Amino acid sequence: MNVAVKATSSSNRTGYKSFELGSFKFSRDEYFVYIEWRSKKGRMTHYMSADAFLRAMMRDVAWGFFYYQVNFDHVFGTNNLYGRVQMFAGSYNETFKAQGLDLIETFETPQIMATFQAILADWTNAGFDPFAAPAETTTDWLGKKHGNNDTAINRQRQVSKRMVGLPGDTPIRTDANGYPVNRAFADVDQSQPEIHAEKGYEGRVHGFNLFAHLSRSDVTWNPSVTSVCKQSLFCPTSEEYILPIKHGNDRVEWFIQLSDQILWDVEDKATGRPRAKVVMKAGDVAAMPADIRHQGYSPKRSMLLVWENVNPRIAEMHATGEIPPYPIKF
Amino acid sequence: MGDFVTVFGSLGDYEKGHIEIINDDPKNYAFSNVFEVASKAKPYEKVAVGKNQQNLIEAIRAEGDSPWYTCAHDEFALVMDGEVEVHFLDIAEVDRAPKDKEGNIAIKGQPKGKKMGHVVLRRGHQALLPANAAYQFRARRPSVVLQQALEGENTIYRWSEICLK
Structure with missing residues (x-):
């Protein structure tokens, strides 16, 4: 067009x-x-x-x-x-x-x-x-x-169809394909998993080092898609300094802090009124509800797993009140 | 090495974050920590730490040999701490999960099938758990796995025990 x-x-x-x-x-x-x-x-x-x-x-x-x-x-x-x-x-x-x-x-x-x-x-x-x-x-x-x-400014976001490293899918990042280890992740182990595939199963027995992959990201605050389980997408990203935008959700989004820490300011989506501060450290998991906007602060370059649900009806389901803005009731 | 130290968590060394509430309910964030969850779980309990409709992230304490599982769709295992082997078998169609069934199912005993191979995963390594294969986790010492999964009969919910309130 x-x-x-x-x-x-x-x-x-x-x-x-x-x-x-x-x-x-x-x-x-x-x-x-x-x-x-x-x-x-x-x-x-x-x-x-x-x-x-x-x-x-x-x-x-x-x-x-x-x-x-x-x-x-x-x-x-x-x-x-x-x-x-x-x-x-x-x-x-x-x-x-x-x-x-x-x-x-x-x-x-x-x-x-x-x-x-x-x-x-x-x-x-x-x-x-x-x-x-x-x-x-x-x-x-x-x-x-x-x-x-x-x-x-013309970098393309990496979006895997199934999983990083599979034949025909997003390649594993290496020095050779233009992704050197970032200065802030120089201490991250770069070993790949041991893959022992029997003959004929080379494409099905598969793994890769996700943390090494993230240590080689050349951008901040730009999730890529690394594995796809039906409508569930793992969208990990490397973060440093401040998320340049405040993201307002139309669905529940989940964060899994893989390394270091991020501080999140959470505001009401409609008004911008402050609601909470969420301090996430390595291993922490938190939902970001569907009625908020959030902005992250990463004091050191960190690894964040953003987990998305791409059900094509999910935004409408939240907008009409068919499902609540909070993922868990307990 | 530069001047930076990357902090990962482990079963033996993790620090849980927190929520400072201004005008909200902490339960809305379902805030937990995978190492804390795994430290209190029995081996191979699949404890949900994230849920988005039927989509799940499960925290698993890997220790010893797990049951064999199979699934009609791909799932994925990410090792957060320790070392875990995943062994795969190509099983007959009759032993697989029904095509329209979501989530993984446990197989009783040792399934029959052709060996596909195995992977050895350490911290940060992620493996494909391919649709229709049988797989088994093996860990010589307590380790932690995050599984990208769908809600299934093996999922355990402990929200009130694991989440900040």
């Missing part, structure tokens, strides 16, 4: 283009991104630091708008309707909503995806990797436009 993106020519002052999608306008300068919309009470402008905006938009694009809600911060974000995407400002902020200052508009997915990709491509300077931890990239996100980093 060929989609036209509405963009200005490059600014003669900063070098960056400005963009429009529906009633929303996006522009940036040396430090900040500006999002404008027209509410029932008049024009509104929201500001974000450009690095925070680019890190958030990188996840929204890489995840294909993910499972429902991606909040760039307390004001701006998107809702995935799986075929269409809502873009909003203030709609899930209690004060903006109550004061009638919010706006939500719906777009066909290819339209908003093309616009977000164009913004990322134009606003990501050479040297800045929005997928990387701050210690691993540069401050090239700031200043006037200088080059681009298409290699970094």
Whole structure:
């Protein structure tokens, strides 16, 4: 699908283009991104630091708008309707909503995806990797436009059909295929399981080192799919610093902390009111209910297993109250 | 080696996290720790630590030889601590789980079948438990396995015992 993106020519002052999608306008300068919309009470402008905006938009694009809600911060974000995407400002902020200052508009997915990709491509300077931890990239996100980093922003999320390492499936990460061990996981054992398959069973007797695989991830906060049990997906990921978005669930999501620790801020999905802080250490398991949004803080690069249910009816079942937002009653 | 130390848990050395409630019920998070669960379980009890409709994550204390199991669909075993062998048999169709049955079933005694091979898993290693094969866990010392599974007749629920309240 060929989609036209509405963009200005490059600014003669900063070098960056400005963009429009529906009633929303996006522009940036040396430090900040500006999002404008027209509410029932008049024009509104929201500001974000450009690095925070680019890190958030990188996840929204890489995840294909993910499972429902991606909040760039307390004001701006998107809702995935799986075929269409809502873009909003203030709609899930209690004060903006109550004061009638919010706006939500719906777009066909290819339209908003093309616009977000164009913004990322134009606003990501050479040297800045929005997928990387701050210690691993540069401050090239700031200043006037200088080059681009298409290699970094066009990485493809790895999605296994059955299991990593099986013939025809996602390959095991190695130095040779471009995945060196991350500096923060230099002490992680790299041995592979001993596989003793009898003749004729080579493809069925199989295993791999998941922790070594994660130690070689070249991105942060970007789950891959490593094993598939019908509608149950293991989506492990390596995390460092702050999850650049607040994820609002349309289903219950589970976290299993495989190494180190992550601190989670949990807020009400509709209002943003704080609900809890969840401190997860190695071996901890916790559900993230279907009516919350969450943001993680990982003091050291850590391994997190995100466990997803891809039942195609699950979002509707929660939305209609057919099933509760909490997975377990005890 | 660099300046970083990666912290994994084990049966003998784990630290459970916690929840600081602002305006919520801690039960909503079904918060547990797999090493704590396994430390209090009998060998090869499959204790649910995560449930999303019929989808499960089970924590298993592996110690000695398990029963033989089989399943009509793929499942997966991830070793979180220790060392576990998984042995596989290609069993006859009559001994397999019914095609539409979800979750694994235990096989009484030693099943008959052609040896497929085995894997040796240590911490962080994950194995495929392929559909329709029979498999058995063997562990010389207490170890911990997380199984990506579906709800079945072997699943044990202990939410009120294992979760923060």
